[in-house]
Amino acid sequence: MAATAYDPLAGKRLPDSPEFDVFLYGTVFLDIVFTGLHALPDAGTEVMADGMGSCPGGIANLAIATSRLGLRTSLAAGFGDDDYADFCWRTLAEQESIDLSCSRRFAEWHSPVTVSLAASGDRTMVTHSHAPPMAATEMIGHPPRSRAVIVDLDETEPLRRGEQASWAELARTDGALVFADVGWDASGNWPASLLDQLELAHAFMPNAGEAMAYTRTETPRDALYELADRVPLAVVTNGRHGAMAIDSSTGEEAEVPALRVDALDATGAGDVFGAGIVLGTLAGWPLPHRLAFAGACSALAVQQFGGSLAAPGWGDIADWWHAVRDGMNSCAYRESLLRRYGFLDELIPVFPVGAVRRAAATIARAADVGDF
Numbered sequence: 001m002a003a004t005a006y007d008p009l010a011g012k013r014l015p016d017s018p019e020f021d022v023f024l025y026g027t028v029f030l031d032i033v034f035t036g037l038h039a040l041p042d043a044g045t046e047v048m049a050d051g052m053g054s055c056p057g058g059i060a061n062l063a064i065a066t067s068r069l070g071l072r073t074s075l076a077a078g079f080g081d082d083d084y085a086d087f088c089w090r091t092l093a094e095q096e097s098i099d100l101s102c103s104r105r106f107a108e109w110h111s112p113v114t115v116s117l118a119a120s121g122d123r124t125m126v127t128h129s130h131a132p133p134m135a136a137t138e139m140i141g142h143p144p145r146s147r148a149v150i151v152d153l154d155e156t157e158p159l160r161r162g163e164q165a166s167w168a169e170l171a172r173t174d175g176a177l178v179f180a181d182v183g184w185d186a187s188g189n190w191p192a193s194l195l196d197q198l199e200l201a202h203a204f205m206p207n208a209g210e211a212m213a214y215t216r217t218e219t220p221r222d223a224l225y226e227l228a229d230r231v232p233l234a235v236v237t238n239g240r241h242g243a244m245a246i247d248s249s250t251g252e253e254a255e256v257p258a259l260r261v262d263a264l265d266a267t268g269a270g271d272v273f274g275a276g277i278v279l280g281t282l283a284g285w286p287l288p289h290r291l292a293f294a295g296a297c298s299a300l301a302v303q304q305f306g307g308s309l310a311a312p313g314w315g316d317i318a319d320w321w322h323a324v325r326d327g328m329n330s331c332a333y334r335e336s337l338l339r340r341y342g343f344l345d346e347l348i349p350v351f352p353v354g355a356v357r358r359a360a361a362t363i364a365r366a367a368d369v370g371d372f
Contacts (some may be wrong), residue, residue, distance in 0.1 A: 006314045006355045008069070008279060008283060008314075008347065009021060009070065009279075009282060009283060013059070017147075018144075018145035018147050018153050018175070018176075019072070019074075019145055020073065020074045020099065020144055020146040020172075021066070021071040021072045021146060022063075022071045022073045022074070022149070023076070023102075023134045023143050023144060023146040023171060023176070024059055024062060024063050024066075024073065024076070024150055025059070025075075025076040025131070025151070025167065026075075026152070027058045027059055027077060027078070027112055028060045028063070028075075028077045028078075029057040029112040029113060029129070030056065030111055030114070031054065031057030031306070032053075032054045032116070033053050033054070033055075033116070033267075033305055033306045033309070034117050034118065035051035035052070035118040035265075035306075036049055036051045036118070037117055037118060037119035039119055040117060040124055051305065053306050053309055054363070055091065055307060056088040056092055056102055056115055056293065056308055057268075059077060060075070060077075060106075060308055061267070061272075061307045061308045061311065062268075062274065063075045064092070064096050064308040064311050065275035065308070065311040067096050067098050067199030067315070067356075068096070068312065069275055069312050069314065070279070072099075072202050073098050073099065074098070074099035074100075074143075074169075075100060076100065076140045076143070077100075078104055078132045079104070079105050079106070080106060080109040080110055080111040081106065081108065081288040082110065082111050085105065086243050088111070089103075090237065095304065101142070102140050102141075104139055106133045106134075109130065109133050109301075112116075112127070113127070114127040115127075116267065116307075125211070127238045133156065136157055136166075136167055138165070142167075146171060146259060147175075147176060147177065148176055148177045148278050148281075148282060149168055149171045149172075149178055150180075150274065150278065151168050151178070151179070152180070152181055152182060152183060153181070153182045153194050153197050154179055155342050156226065158197055159178070159200045160164075172200060173313070177202040177281070178200055178201045178202050179201070179203045179204075179205065179274065179297045180231075180263045181205050181206065182204075183210075184210065185210075190213040190214050192214060192215070192216065199230075201230075201231050203231055203277070204227055204230065204272050205235040205277060206237075207236070207238070207239070207270065208223070208236055208238040211224065220238050220241075220244065223328055224236045224245070224246060228248060233245065233248075235291075239258070240258050241257070242257040242295060243273070243294070244291075245291055249326060250286075250287060252288075254287040254291055255291075256292045256340065258295055258297055258299065259295060261299045261340070263303065265302060265310065266302050266312070268311060269298045270312060271295075271311075272301040272311050273297065273298040275294075275297065276290070276293045276294030276295075276298070277290055277294045278292075279293070291344075292340050292341055293341075297312055300312040300316055300317065300333075313357045313358060314355040314356055314360060315349065315355035315357035316358055317344075318355055321348060322348075324337050324338070324341065337344060
């Protein structure tokens with residue numbers, strides 16, 4: 001993060017503070033996004049796209065989301081030696097100010113690629129990828145000190161490894177809070193045993209469908225209560241219904257509705273939400289503020305196309321809040337937003353100096369995915 005960038009954790013930085021706020025591991029994809037399609041192509045036909053952009057995706061969506069919010073971010077990932085990898089590495093390191101000192105380049109390993117086609121309010125994706133050449137803990141070794149790590153629960157690389165500590169265990173021993181998420185189980189098995197890994201975690205942030213499936217419950221709230229028995233901070237997101245959470249470490253329970261927005265592309269929205277929860281937790285905000293802030297970040301993201309291209313920075317957040325506070329017509333909905341987000345006046349009463357904005361990371365000369 002550039003020295004002049006807005007730093008929401010400036011007041012908490014001490015000489016002995018960890019070097020990084022967030023440490024991450026995962027797979028980086030090159031995402032190529034086509035938008036403005038009137039319909040998906042039939043077999044043997046060609047259609048024209050009105051917009052196109054390219055950017056790092058996969059775990060890069062989360063790394064970029066945390067970095068744009070002012071969190072000093074370090075990412076461990078495998079990169080190939082092709083031009084796709086060169087582009088993703090350069091974008092992450094130079095444009096997004098993400099530390100890649102724990103990442104590695106692998107000769108003759110093809111970079112993972114996803115092509116996303118957005119049409120009729122939905123998206124279709126085609127992905128080509130190979131397994132990473134090296135396991136996470138082997139590649140990372142002992143991770144750098146950080147305030148938090150964000151992990152995906154995974155049966156193939158569990159957080160606890162028995163005799164040999166995993167990188168996440170090492171980070172936790174060094175004082176990092178472990179924020180866990182989980183992906184959709186395409187097999188439909190939803191093994192409840194996966195949740196046993198949460199004994200290492202401070203927070204768990206699934207969506208409602210995932211939470212109910214893993215806990216064998218029938219409502220998002222019942223799932224939340226089940227998860228709150230496992231982790232100090234349980235968060236369940238529920239799409240257009242907003243999000244709910246319980247933080248036993250502070251004794252808070254909260255539920256916040258979603259913002260009214262026209263969603264164009266939900267790619268990476270969960271990553272942006274998670275980044276907001278991590279920032280609010282590290283900053284020590286009350287739970288309702290954390291949920292509201294994360295929801296606003298996610299709502300700003302889904303109004304744009306393109307995963308990491310859409311992740312908002314503090315400049316985008318300031319624009320939205322000042323428009324609500326100073327430019328929105330008076331109505332009950334605006335009054336609700338003013339009550340819910342009034343805490344932002346303490347953070348961004350004026351436009352913050354050095355505030356980061358969304359960036360157009362694209363191999364082409366210009367990304368125009370946001371125009372449609």
